[in-house]
Amino acid sequence: MVLKLYGWPKSTCTQRVGLALIEKKVPFEFIMVDLFKGESKTPEYLAKQPFGQVPYIDDDGFILYESRAICRYIAEKYGNQGPNLLPTKDVKSRAMFEQAASIETSDFDMFASKAVFEMIFKPMMGGKSDEAVFQDLVTTLSNKLAVYDKILGKQKYLAGDDITLADLFHIPYGVLLSAAGTDVMQARPNVKRWFNDLTSRPSWNAVKDGVSSTA
Structure with a gap:
């Protein structure tokens, strides 16, 4: 299953996650959350991201929000791809x-x-x-x-x-x-x-x- 990134295309936090995914060469599907239509405040969205913010990811059923946490997860999970963005050697x-x-x-x-x-x-x-x-x-x-x-x-x-x-x-x-x-x-x-x-x-x-x- 391809990782899904839910967010607003030009939000700073969504871009932050996009950077990590591309650096680590991780294919992903982007799903837009229209902030101006209140899509981040719907019950369905809040069930995934309880603060009603963007972004969050769905990695084959694993839900994670907060952009820096997502980036760390991506860098660690895909450590053998792209640059080593999360040092672990010592x-x-x-x-x-x-x-x-x-x-x-x-x-x-x-x-x-x-x-x-x-x-x-x-x-x-x-x-x-x-x-x-x-x-x-x-x-x-x-x-x-x-x-x-x-x-x-x-x-x-x-x-x-x-x-x-x-x-x-x-x-x-x-x-x-x-x-x-x-x-x-x-x-x-x-x-x-x-x-x-x-x-x-x-x-x-x-x-x-x-x-x-x-x-």
């Missing part, structure tokens, strides 16, 4: 990955997602962007990325010299920061080199305009 390499993954969650996504929401998603929902809130978030994120620049001055990727899920997790919101009105991902040389490397990967080119089936 406890230290796995610890370095978990450190990088924690950095993405605590020092990047926490601020990048809110900045993007303020300028892009909030107006889409009928609200009004607050420029002061946005600038405050960007300032904090810029300070965080100054530390990234130091880390990436010593190694190619966040967990070492090999790409991992922790790097890929940054792409969807990192790209949207530019659309939100900030060049923060291009402002420092090592961050710029790293992020341009990530966004030039075929996996991002495959999902940047919307996730679609590969099977």
Whole structure:
């Protein structure tokens, strides 16, 4: 049975899972959940994803939600395909990955997602962007990325010299920061080199305009 990915084609979390599936060369069927029609809030959907969010996967009856958890599952299950995105060779390499993954969650996504929401998603929902809130978030994120620049001055990727899920997790919101009105991902040389490397990967080119089936 082909793995099924349920989501909204251009949602950041759906794209995150799409990236992992394509990197690991896993064929999948994409099933669109129309957020604007409330399809993520139906009883049938909530039975699979109780928070009413996207995405979730159905892997031959195994249901899993939360994009980062899904990506880890894919990387581990299909470890012999594509790049090794989830280091398992020794406890230290796995610890370095978990450190990088924690950095993405605590020092990047926490601020990048809110900045993007303020300028892009909030107006889409009928609200009004607050420029002061946005600038405050960007300032904090810029300070965080100054530390990234130091880390990436010593190694190619966040967990070492090999790409991992922790790097890929940054792409969807990192790209949207530019659309939100900030060049923060291009402002420092090592961050710029790293992020341009990530966004030039075929996996991002495959999902940047919307996730679609590969099977």
